[in-house]
Amino acid sequence: MSKQPPKKPKQTSFKPAASPIPTPFTAAPPTLEPFLAQLDPSQVYLTHIDRHLPETKKQIFLIPVLLNGTIALLLLYRIYTALPTYWALLQTLLGYHSPATVDTVHTTRNDQLWILAKRTLMFLADFLAFRFVGVWPLTFFLEQPCNPVIWRWKLGGFLADEIVVRVSRNWGARDLMQGVKQGEENAFFKTRILPAIEREVLRTKTGYLMMNQSWDLDFQLMLDAHTLVKQGEVEMRGLEKMVLVFMEGTGWIAWQWESDYDVIEERRKKVVAFKEELTKAGKESLFWKWMDILESERDADGGFTAEAQNRVAERVQDAFAKEGIDFEELTRSVGGLEGLTVNKG
Template sequence: MAPSKKARLGGNSSRGSSKQSSTTSSSSSDTLPKPFKAAPTTLEPLYAHLNPHHIYLAHIDSRPRDFKRKIFLVPVAMNLAVALLFAWRLYAVAPYYLQLFASTIGYPNELTIRAAEMEWQPLLLIILHRSLTFILDFLLFIFVWPWPYEFAVGGSASHGAPLGWRWQVGFRDQEIYVRRSRSWDMELGDLFGAEGSAKRNEFWSRVGEATNPLLLQQKTGYLLMDGAWDLDWDAMVLATSLVDTKKVELDEFMEPVVLLHSEKFGWVTIDRGDSKAAGEEERRKQVFAFRDALAKLDKEDLFFRWIEIVQFETSKPGVFGAQRQHEVAEQIRELFTKNGVDFDKIWGEVVAKTSTAGAQKEDTGATSDPE
């Protein structure tokens, strides 16, 4: 998840003479605001082929390949059904349109209308019927046919197709997913320019939501397409190929990678070594490990109920102080106890295994946002 605090320029305040002020200001403008940093050269084989006008997110989906196969079979079946229905419609209606065309160019047939010899009511019905037929087929061609076509081939502004991606990559236990921002990124402009500070708020909001660890844990990569992000099939094929040929290490994608381009700084990413980011990363690992521990006990539903309780309580108006934290902690402990689970024991084991900062005080997770 992206840091919630606003990025600030790292230059010192101007002091002394106007010349010194000018020098300091110039130095600040040449420095990336934290927690941004230049993208690592180890990923250059990937981002060298990306569109600099978009923002990219890359991560690894470690769900079993059988699960991914089942998920992918759903759009395959849907698009195959649409393609077959479209083919049947084309087969059924093609002779009809051929006869209409022949009648139009002067070859009479059973569809030829002699309006001067017909009553207005039958003529009106024929016109209405043909109009509805034209409208139906037009809508099918414009709105329905693109589904299987884009799934198999890709659209006009395409960056690959799902079927081509699967054909080249196959199904794997560890798959690299690359998302690219949709049109909203055009409104951001240069995030590192004079007015970039205000624009970075939307950037953090979009990226933070898209890289939410719970979202990545609950949804397989194929289902992460939404109004803000689309999957870049070509980039996914490229990333997988680079890993297969050892040009890029798979470990580069173990944590979500954010890539964006600046005219001044080139390709930029987020420094996850930042102290706040590191702390958040440790909490994420603890949350995931806690879920895994409950899953081994066949109590995974308790994990989601725990998340719901914490999110609900922390979103209430007022200060989430020590008293409320204690009340929520007792509520969570009671919930786990009723289900035969010792919360403090499991959470303590998780913290002991995942902590990178030494001994830590056990709590119920209610003192911080579990996300």
């Protein structure tokens, strides 16, 4: 009986297991570990660098300072003027005679109803003012562990480069990372994250203006991030345009929504469009004048500081005005040139 040849093992094609991390996220870089240790795993975070001019940040921040300061003074004045009234009402409630005691003998029923209505309206107005409006100055000046005033004070004022950390409000990592659709397929990714990172939002708003119904600012985290950068534990560029979220079983994952290549390419396109607009107007020489001014300030001692940026703005606007060109209007037509006046390359 002939021996049967051994059967060949059945060929099996092995496909690499799909990554548990949903697109477009990847594992968070190890260089961010000191910063990630400060985060709440139940939340979603957005980080970027606010490079608006310090003077612009100062002007914008001054508005809530004045607004909340005025509200606080008005509420304190209301407390001062209302205390005698409430004290008299309390005395009456305890059975003592006071100016708030109603003479039921010499007043009519209509008089008594009118007094009751006025006092009820006073109680209601004071409650609404202190319950809803009073929260604004309270959180602005006194919220702990950190608030906008403490943040600015400890930050040292208004910096050229400021780390902004936004944290999800009324939603979180569970909403983004649980279920069949995760990452970019998730509804929260499309309706919460994408609108918050649009270029127009970052271009027109300073960090302080980015609070809304979906995002809050974590002022303590922003201070911690600057501290880590100063200590050399984290690089500031590592926090540029990042989405950070904790995924069960995987850990912290991240998405840098705009790479260095994207930034450089966008700048290149803006420069080309800027030059083309000047060429159409027969003012191509202004383009080279603009470049000369930028380079001269970049090469000056002290680097491209806020003062240097202001000098560039003044020199460029004067040069263009002499040729009858509105520099600000022209830059708006090509999408703005702010990043080009701050970063080399």
